[in-house]
Amino acid sequence: MTETGSGSPPLSAQARRGPAAARVDRGRRAQPSGWWGMVLFVCAEVTLFGTMIGSYFYLDFGARRWPPAPIKAPEVTAPVIVTATLVAFTPVLVLAVRAARNGRRWRTVQWLLLALLVQSGFLAAQIVLFRHDFNQFKPQSSAYGSIYFTLLATHDAHVLLGILLDVAVLWKLATRGLSNYWLIGVRGLVLYWYVVNVLAVVVVLVVLSPSL
Amino acid sequence: MATVVSPRGQRYVDELDQIWIERRGLWGWLTTTNHKRIGIMYFFTALAFFGAGGVEALLIRTQLIGPNGTVLSPQAYDEVFTMHGITMIFLFVIPMTTGAFGNYLIPLMIGARDMAFPRLNALSYWIFLGSGLFMYASLVQGHAPNAGWFDYVPLASKQFDPGNNIDYYGYGLIFNGISSTIASINFIVTIFKLRAPGMSINRMPLFCFAFLAVAFALLFALPSLSVAALFLELDRQLGFHFYDAAFGGAPLLWQNLFWIFGHPEVYIIILPAFGIATAIIPTFVHRKMVLFPLVALAEILVAFLGFGVWVHHMFTVGFSTLTTVYFAAASMIITIPSAIQLFAWIATILTGTPQFKTPLLFIVGFIVYFIMGGLSGITVAAIPFDQQVHDSYYVVAHFHMVIFGAAVYPILGGMYFWFPKLTGRMYNERVGKISFWLTFVGTFVTFFPMHIVGILGMPRRNYTYSPGLGWTFLNFVESIGAYILAVGLVLIVANLFFSYFRGADAGNDPFGGDTLEWSTSSPPPAYNFAVIPTVTSPYPMWDRADRERDSGRLDAGEGLLNRGHLTPATTVQDADADEILSMPPHSGWPPLTAFMLTGVFVMLVLHHYWIALGFAAAAGLTLIGWHQRETSP
Numbered sequence: 001m002t003e004t005g006s007g008s009p010p011l012s013a014q015a016r017r018g019p020a021a022a023r024v025d026r027g028r029r030a031q032p033s034g035w036w037g038m039v040l041f042v043c044a045e046v047t048l049f050g051t052m053i054g055s056y057f058y059l060d061f062g063a064r065r066w067p068p069a070p071i072k073a074p075e076v077t078a079p080v081i082v083t084a085t086l087v088a089f090t091p092v093l094v095l096a097v098r099a100a101r102n103g104r105r106w107r108t109v110q111w112l113l114l115a116l117l118v119q120s121g122f123l124a125a126q127i128v129l130f131r132h133d134f135n136q137f138k139p140q141s142s143a144y145g146s147i148y149f150t151l152l153a154t155h156d157a158h159v160l161l162g163i164l165l166d167v168a169v170l171w172k173l174a175t176r177g178l179s180n181y182w183l184i185g186v187r188g189l190v191l192y193w194y195v196v197n198v199l200a201v202v203v204v205l206v207v208l209s210p211s212l
Numbered sequence: 213m214a215t216v217v218s219p220r221g222q223r224y225v226d227e228l229d230q231i232w233i234e235r236r237g238l239w240g241w242l243t244t245t246n247h248k249r250i251g252i253m254y255f256f257t258a259l260a261f262f263g264a265g266g267v268e269a270l271l272i273r274t275q276l277i278g279p280n281g282t283v284l285s286p287q288a289y290d291e292v293f294t295m296h297g298i299t300m301i302f303l304f305v306i307p308m309t310t311g312a313f314g315n316y317l318i319p320l321m322i323g324a325r326d327m328a329f330p331r332l333n334a335l336s337y338w339i340f341l342g343s344g345l346f347m348y349a350s351l352v353q354g355h356a357p358n359a360g361w362f363d364y365v366p367l368a369s370k371q372f373d374p375g376n377n378i379d380y381y382g383y384g385l386i387f388n389g390i391s392s393t394i395a396s397i398n399f400i401v402t403i404f405k406l407r408a409p410g411m412s413i414n415r416m417p418l419f420c421f422a423f424l425a426v427a428f429a430l431l432f433a434l435p436s437l438s439v440a441a442l443f444l445e446l447d448r449q450l451g452f453h454f455y456d457a458a459f460g461g462a463p464l465l466w467q468n469l470f471w472i473f474g475h476p477e478v479y480i481i482i483l484p485a486f487g488i489a490t491a492i493i494p495t496f497v498h499r500k501m502v503l504f505p506l507v508a509l510a511e512i513l514v515a516f517l518g519f520g521v522w523v524h525h526m527f528t529v530g531f532s533t534l535t536t537v538y539f540a541a542a543s544m545i546i547t548i549p550s551a552i553q554l555f556a557w558i559a560t561i562l563t564g565t566p567q568f569k570t571p572l573l574f575i576v577g578f579i580v581y582f583i584m585g586g587l588s589g590i591t592v593a594a595i596p597f598d599q600q601v602h603d604s605y606y607v608v609a610h611f612h613m614v615i616f617g618a619a620v621y622p623i624l625g626g627m628y629f630w631f632p633k634l635t636g637r638m639y640n641e642r643v644g645k646i647s648f649w650l651t652f653v654g655t656f657v658t659f660f661p662m663h664i665v666g667i668l669g670m671p672r673r674n675y676t677y678s679p680g681l682g683w684t685f686l687n688f689v690e691s692i693g694a695y696i697l698a699v700g701l702v703l704i705v706a707n708l709f710f711s712y713f714r715g716a717d718a719g720n721d722p723f724g725g726d727t728l729e730w731s732t733s734s735p736p737p738a739y740n741f742a743v744i745p746t747v748t749s750p751y752p753m754w755d756r757a758d759r760e761r762d763s764g765r766l767d768a769g770e771g772l773l774n775r776g777h778l779t780p781a782t783t784v785q786d787a788d789a790d791e792i793l794s795m796p797p798h799s800g801w802p803p804l805t806a807f808m809l810t811g812v813f814v815m816l817v818l819h820h821y822w823i824a825l826g827f828a829a830a831a832g833l834t835l836i837g838w839h840q841r842e843t844s845p
Contacts, residue, residue: 010791012791012794028790029788030783040400044431059454142453145452146452168839172839180842
């Protein structure tokens with residue numbers, strides 16, 4: 001193309017407040033680098049979970065009984081309810097990112113706080129369930145225990161990382177404001193949580209597969 | 213080339229010099245986020261590891277120069293060949309190609325002023341350095357990893373390898389994987405977003421296509437290795453049973469996970485070599501690459517197909533015939549995109565007017581060894597033959613032809629090729645040619661007899677052999693070859709070292725190169741290009757009109773972006789100008805974050821889990837400081 005000074009493209013970093021950042025966001029023809037960075041990061045994350053899930057079934061298909069003898073097949077009700085609750089609140093994330101892209105700083109903070117509340121509740125419930133299972137059998141008792149707890153712990157760590165990112169972004173939004181930098185931050189964060197929500201469903205289906 | 217800059221243009225250049233001024237001294241290097249400085253640090257670090265891996269190789273060949281060698285004890289031999297493999301793959305080839313060549317050249321080739329995430333780029337370097345030192349600390353301790361670079365369980369499990377040798381491997385590779393993952397994300401985003409206006413995807417240099425393919429392959433292959441190593445460490449440290457058959461685990465799970473990573477890894481190693489070859493060939497044969505779109509697609513196809521062939525490393529573990537046949541067929545298919553590129557290179561050379569200077573000689577050497585390694589590759593993709601030669605020196609011969617002859621030669625050629633760009637000086641052509649022939653002969657003499665000795669039954673990884681098996685003479689020849697090879701390699705380094713001080717002035721474009729890095733001064737300024745270049749073809753330097761227009765724009769003060777550390781971002785496919793990004797000038801946070809992460813892994817291997825957690829928290833806290841300065845992501 002021959003770009004000859006006809007309205008040179010905007011200097012994004014100059015957008016320090018919500019309305020200006022929203023204008024930059026609307027004016028973009030392609031997704032920003034930060035968004036692409038998060039897309040690729042979650043690609044790596046999903047591959048990591050895919051590998052673990054593949055390992056789960058590799059061990060499953062090689063086993064005579066799955067789960068092995070004294071271990072009972074997993075309880076279905078509680079994990080499904082917990083996961084369904086997390087996923088049911090996905091629209092909150094949609095609203096948060098929409099508010100951010102409209103340049104509305106405090107509305108964004110509001111929705112993100114609500115999401116943080118739900119996500120923290122999810123993590124707490126996950127820990128309770130994890131402890132409950134841990135009292136039944138141990139990761140050291142068999143390969144089933146190893147992959148079961150490792151998969152769940154990795155998922156929970158993934159959720160914990162998301163919660164830490166929530167807190168960091170919320171803090172910056174409150175202190176710095178919705179600049180171009182943190183608008184992209186919110187978009188990345190929400191993208192991360194979309195993927196966590198999808199993974200939550202997949203992981204729960206995998207660990208419950210012996211009972212389904 | 214060097215067009216005369218008018219006084220007004222010079223004023224703009226001085227202004228940019230001021231804006232992009234870099235910190236001096238050690239502190240400047242420590243806190244740099246400039247892709248060229250990071251590339252140079254990657255280069256020297258990887259070169260140091262190449263030296264270490266080379267010494268290990270010479271130790272191996274000296275041990276095997278005659279029967280019943282006593283240079284190394286059996287235990288030391290295990291550690292040395294394991295470290296040789298780990299070093300050459302994870303600490304030399306990948307950081308040298310993606311880290312050094314990619315970092316230095318990709319922003320220059322696409323007309324950008326830096327990588328998409330400059331601080332992340334610094335972080336990936338410092339993590340790589342930390343992981344390399346971490347793994348080499350094991351050697352100082354006398355506990356280096358000792359189960360081969362593919363570290364098969366149960367040999368590598370706690371029961372049979374109770375020391376912490378393997379833990380350095382497991383943690384080290386997870387650590388190293390973080391560096392490569394963030395580097396690959398950075399490369400992909402840089403190539404997607406930072407190409408100069410006008411460089412639509414079909415006008416991108418083939419070098420960048422190859423590196424794009426590598427970055428994608430790394431991104432999707434590494435998680436498998438990380439998971440495999442995580443399982444291994446959970447087994448070893450906490451008594452889990454992923455790989456323990458007695459408790460329902462599966463030793464073959466390790467092999468599968470490892471090779472799901474390990475085979476794409478082979479292409480991760482060789483694709484940058486393809487990219488370098490396609491950068492060097494057009495320059496020295498003075499014509500455009502034959503079949504540009506097909507070569508670009510073939511580069512990407514190789515990376516993609518590489519994910520579907522991993523079982524060909526496991527033909528002897530007892531899978532069903534159906535499984536092995538599928539993977540044999542998939543492996544054979546890879547010859548198609550490889551051959552497309554091979555014929556394209558040969559056709560380009562034959563139909564051009566080749567000028568056999570040192571860099572092109574190395575590419576010719578690369579083609580020769582790639583054909584040899586490729587042909588023996590077809591033989592080992594054939595199941596019955598592979599079952600005969602598995603774990604013999606035939607396999608060692610095959611993958612050294614590919615990994616050394618094919619993958620490292622373009623790195624060596626590339627070192628000569630871009631040396632004038634990095635230093636502003638010319639290397640010595642005559643010494644360069646001598647170094648090529650020494651290396652070429654050394655490679656052949658070292659690795660070719662291994663085919664024969666392998667077919668004669670010599671197994672790999674054995675620390676010695678008995679006389680009277682018919683292997684003695686060939687092993688002697690191989691070892692002599694290794695010494696010749698070492699002399700050749702030392703001569704390359706010496707040539708470049710002395711040329712740095714005494715070489716003739718190179719100017720901007722000593723070879724008549726085709727890509728944008730040759731349009732700027734040697735060495736390039738911190739901002740790479742005073743004027744964001746105009747691009748209308750994949751060979752921008754051969755578009756004289758465009759380059760002249762750029763110098764006109766400098767005089768007119770257009771496209772300078774001189775209001776700060778700025779670079780344009782463009783749309784992904786068509787590279788239409790979209791926004792102006794502000795880049796961070798320097799930052800002390802990345803090395804600090806990497807230091808904390810190093811602390812995490814050191815404490816893990818020493819079993820101080822709480823301190824490790826403390827370091828992890830500290831690493832997290834450094835990220836808060838990191839985000840104090842807002843750039844435009």
